[in-house]
Amino acid sequence: MADSPERGPGWTAGKRLDGKVAVVIGAGQGAGEGFGNGRAAAMRYAREGARVLAVDRNGESAAETAALIRAEGFECLSQAADVTRDADLVAVMATAKQTWGTLDVLHNNVGVSLAGGDAELTEITEEAFDNIYRINLRGTAFACKHALLIMREQRSGAIVNISSAAATGRYPYAAYKATKAAVVALTEQLALQNAPYGIRVNCVLPGLISTPMAVDTRARTWNQPREQVLAERVAKVPLGKLGTAWDVANAALFLACDDAAFVTGVSLLVDGGRMLNRS
Template sequence: MESTSRQGLGWTPVQRLQGKTAVVIGAGQSPGEGIGNGRAAAMRFAREGARVLCADRRLDSAEETASLIRGEGFEAVAIEVDVAREKDLAAAMAEAKGRWGTLDILHNNVGVSLAAGDADLLEITEENFDNVVRINLRGTVFACKHAVPIMREQGSGAIVNVASSAGPGKYPYAAYKASKAGVIAFTEQLALQQAPFNIRANSILPGLIGTPMAVETRSKVWKMSREQIEAERVAKVPLGRQGSAWDVANAALFLACEESSFVTGVSLLVDGGRILNRI
C-alpha cells in the first residue's frame, strides 16, 4: 500500500509509459512556492516508466527537474531550449530520438501572459503581443513540426499541448487568450491530419492552477499578497479550490498513455468547473 503523500504527488506503480520516450517542453519552472505544470508532468511521466527529456529555456531549472527524477530512480536528461528558436526545438526532438531511439510523447507546456507584458487590448504593445504569440503558439507549432516526422516514421505518437481555459472562457488580456485559442485550433487540425499515421494530438485547458508562475507573477504585478491572490482565485472555482500542477499532470498522463488510445482532437478542461461561471 502506498503512502497518502505519494498518492497526492501523482505516484503510481502502474507504469503506463514503460519503455516510452517523452519530451517535455517547459519542464523547468518559475521561482516561487509550489510546483509548476511542466515539472509535475515530467515527474509524472518518469514515475510511469518514461525516459524524459526535460527541455526549458533555463537549463538550470530543467536540470533541477531532471535531477529530481533521477533522485527517484528514473531516467531523465536536461536540455536548453528556447521555444522562440526553431533550431532549438529541432535539436530537442533529434536528441530524444538519438539518445533513446524513439519519440513517443511530446508535451508542450510553455505559456506566458502577464510576465511577458500581456495586457488589455487598448494597452498592449505590438512587441509584447508578438512575444506572447511567439512563445505560446508558434513555439507549440514548431515543436510539433519537428516531432511529427519522427512519429510518422515509427508509426505512432502522442502529442499533448497545454492550452488554457482562457481560450474558450473568460480572460481579460488579449495576447494570451488569442494565442491559447490558437493552440486549441492547431491541435484539432494536427489531430485530423496526423490520425492516418497513428499519431494522436490533444490539448489540456487548465483553469486556475496554483503554480509559481500563476500566483507569484500576479502577486508582484498587482502588488497583492499571495494569500489575497489565492483567495480571489478560489472564490471563482465551483469546486472551492485552485487546481494543482498534479491535476494537470494527471490529465497529461491520461492523454499520453494507451488508456486514451481512441482519444484525439480533444480539449480537456482541468478547471474545477470554472468555465461554467461564464453561463
C-alpha cells in the first residue's frame, strides 16, 4: 500500500483513543521524502479518535500536520513551541486543557543528532553537546513535568517518549546516544513514581527508520546520494528493510491506548531485529 496520508500503512478505522486528547510534541518534520515519526504519530492518534494538538518548533510544519489531519475529517489544532523554553511547554499543556478540558496522552517526539552538531566525544563542541541535551533530554523531561501536573490531578494519563535504539546499541555520536539513553531512565523513573496516580509512562526505541531526519539529513551532511544512504542502512537490518514512521506510530498507539492498560515502564524496540546482534 502506498505511503500516503489518505490511506497509508497507519490507516485503520478503529477508535482506540475515542474522546481522548493527545499532545504530540515534534509533530512537524524537516525537508525530505516520506513522513516523520511525529507527523505519523499525530495522524495515527487522530485516526483512532483523539483530538490532537500538533506541536513543533516550526509552527508552519505543525500547521501542515494539522491540515492533513483535518482534511481526513478529524480534529486537530497546531501550536509552535520550542522545547528548550519552559514557558512554551507550559503554554502547550494549557492549550490542551483549556480547549478540551483534559490531557490524556503526551507524545514526546523530540530529538536531534547530526543536525545539531553531534560527533564523537573527542570532537564534539561544548555548544553542540549542551544544545542536544536541552532538546533531547531536558525538553522531554520538562514536557513530562507539565503534563504530569494535569494528569496527576485527573488521576489518569499515558506518556509515550520516543527514545532510540541508539540508547542500547552501537552509535558513533556521543550526545545523541547519551541523551536518548537518559530518556529510557527517565521513563522508568516516571513510570514508577506516577503509577499510584493511574498514569502510565513508556518509551519507543526506533531503529533504522526511513524518515526525513534519519535519511535525508545524512544524505545532505555526508554529501551522498539518498539511495546510497538507504542501501547502507537496509544492509544492517535482519528483516531486510527499513522501518517507516507508521511502524513507530503503531507502537506508540499501542502504548498510548487501553490495549496497554497493564504496561508501564517499558522500552519497546521497533528495529527489525537489528539490536539482536548489536551491530
